[in-house]
Amino acid sequence: MAYDEPGKNNILPIIISIVCFLSFVLFLTELIIREPEIILTKEGLELRHIGFFTWDMIESYSTFRDRRSENLTEYLALHFKDNADVTFEIEELEIDKNELVDLITKFKGSANIYFAGHNLK
Numbered sequence: 001m002a003y004d005e006p007g008k009n010n011i012l013p014i015i016i017s018i019v020c021f022l023s024f025v026l027f028l029t030e031l032i033i034r035e036p037e038i039i040l041t042k043e044g045l046e047l048r049h050i051g052f053f054t055w056d057m058i059e060s061y062s063t064f065r066d067r068r069s070e071n072l073t074e075y076l077a078l079h080f081k082d083n084a085d086v087t088f089e090i091e092e093l094e095i096d097k098n099e100l101v102d103l104i105t106k107f108k109g110s111a112n113i114y115f116a117g118h119n120l121k
Helices: 012-033 097-107
Strands: 038-041 044-046 051-054 058-065 073-080 086-089 114-120
Touching: 058 097, 073 097, 086 097, 097 114
Parallel strands: 058 114
Antiparallel strands: 038 044, 044 051, 058 073, 073 086
C-alpha cells in the first residue's frame, strides 16, 4: 500500500477549495450589487432600464406567457391610457406572477386600474 508523502499530490484539493471560495465570493458580490428589476410604490411602479410610471398613466395590466419562445417566457404587460403597451419579462423575478399581481393590486391603492388576466400568446 502506498501512502502519499506530505506535500505531494495535495495540490488538487487546494485548487478545488480556491475555486469554490472564489465562486462563493462572486455570487455574494453579484447578490449585493444587483439592482431590483421592479419597484412598487404608492406613487407608481419603476421598471429597471425602462422607467417610472405613475398609477394614473396605466389603464390595465396583465401577465402573459409567450408560447412562441422555447421555454414559455412570462411577461408583465402594462396597458397605458395614452401610450403604447410596455412588456417586461418577469421570469427572473423572485416571486411568481400571482404574487406580483397581488402586490400591484395592493400598491395601486385607489387608482382606477384593472387586472386583465393571465393570458397565453
